[in-house]
Amino acid sequence: MNCFIIAAITADGYIAQNESQTSFLWTSKEDKKRFIELTKRAGVIVMGSTTYASLPKPLKDRVNIVYSRSKNFEGAETTQDAPAELLKKLETRGFKEVAICGGAHIYSLFMNAKVVNKIFLTIEPLVFGSGIKLFSEESPFKLKLLNMEKTESGTLLLEYEVDYLNPVK
Ligand SMILES: NC(=O)c1ccc[n+]([C@@H]2O[C@H](COP(=O)([O-])OP(=O)(O)OC[C@H]3O[C@@H](n4cnc5c(N)ncnc54)[C@H](OP(=O)(O)O)[C@@H]3O)[C@@H](O)[C@H]2O)c1
Numbered sequence: 001m002n003c004f005i006i007a008a009i010t011a012d013g014y015i016a017q018n019e020s021q022t023s024f025l026w027t028s029k030e031d032k033k034r035f036i037e038l039t040k041r042a043g044v045i046v047m048g049s050t051t052y053a054s055l056p057k058p059l060k061d062r063v064n065i066v067y068s069r070s071k072n073f074e075g076a077e078t079t080q081d082a083p084a085e086l087l088k089k090l091e092t093r094g095f096k097e098v099a100i101c102g103g104a105h106i107y108s109l110f111m112n113a114k115v116v117n118k119i120f121l122t123i124e125p126l127v128f129g130s131g132i133k134l135f136s137e138e139s140p141f142k143l144k145l146l147n148m149e150k151t152e153s154g155t156l157l158l159e160y161e162v163d164y165l166n167p168v169k
Pocket of ligand 1: 054067071101
């Protein structure tokens with residue numbers, strides 16, 4: 001099972017200015033294009049309830065899975081499974097790839113469960129100064145840069161492989 005994180009960050013490492021920021025006007029068209037391509041290819045997307053609640057509607061042509069301890073959402077399946085358990089269940093349903101779409105709590109949950117193979121990270125050329133960081137918990141892991149593309153407007157589209165075997169010292 002290929003499990004990848006997909007996220008857009010500012011140059012100072014933030015994924016949002018605050019929890020209630022629902023607009024993605026600050027991300028580039030290239031980021032949105034890559035997000036749609038990769039998540040549709042996977043066919044299943046996983047989010048936390050805060051992120052899902054910020055969407056106007058479920059993302060179409062993809063199974064929407066939402067982590068929540070207390071809520072149910074229309075158009076989505078709710079789970080509290082440990083990441084490895086969820087991936088096993090999705091594998092038995094025939095999925096070969098899963099897109100982990102945030103926010104910070106869900107990125108950390110999967111990263112620290114050591115089930116993430118790749119990170120597709122977009123760095124947009126702007127800063128927030130404060131806000132929600134990519135990860136909500138310590139996640140000291142090494143990455144290997146596999147691909148890098150720079151757009152005309154200065155967006156960086158990065159693809160990393162996660163190296164869980166060599167700890168950060
Ligand atoms: N820039 C980007 O690429 C990007 C991508 C995604 C999101 N975002 C932004 O990130 C922000 C939200 O991030 P966030 O970290 O605050 O929230 P989040 O990760 O989207 O959701 C957190 C919620 O997930 C549920 N949850 C977490 N761990 C769980 C577990 N082990 N079992 C069951 N449920 C669990 C809980 O929901 P309940 O309270 O319902 O139990 C928790 O309140 C928003 O501003 C959003 O716009 C940015």
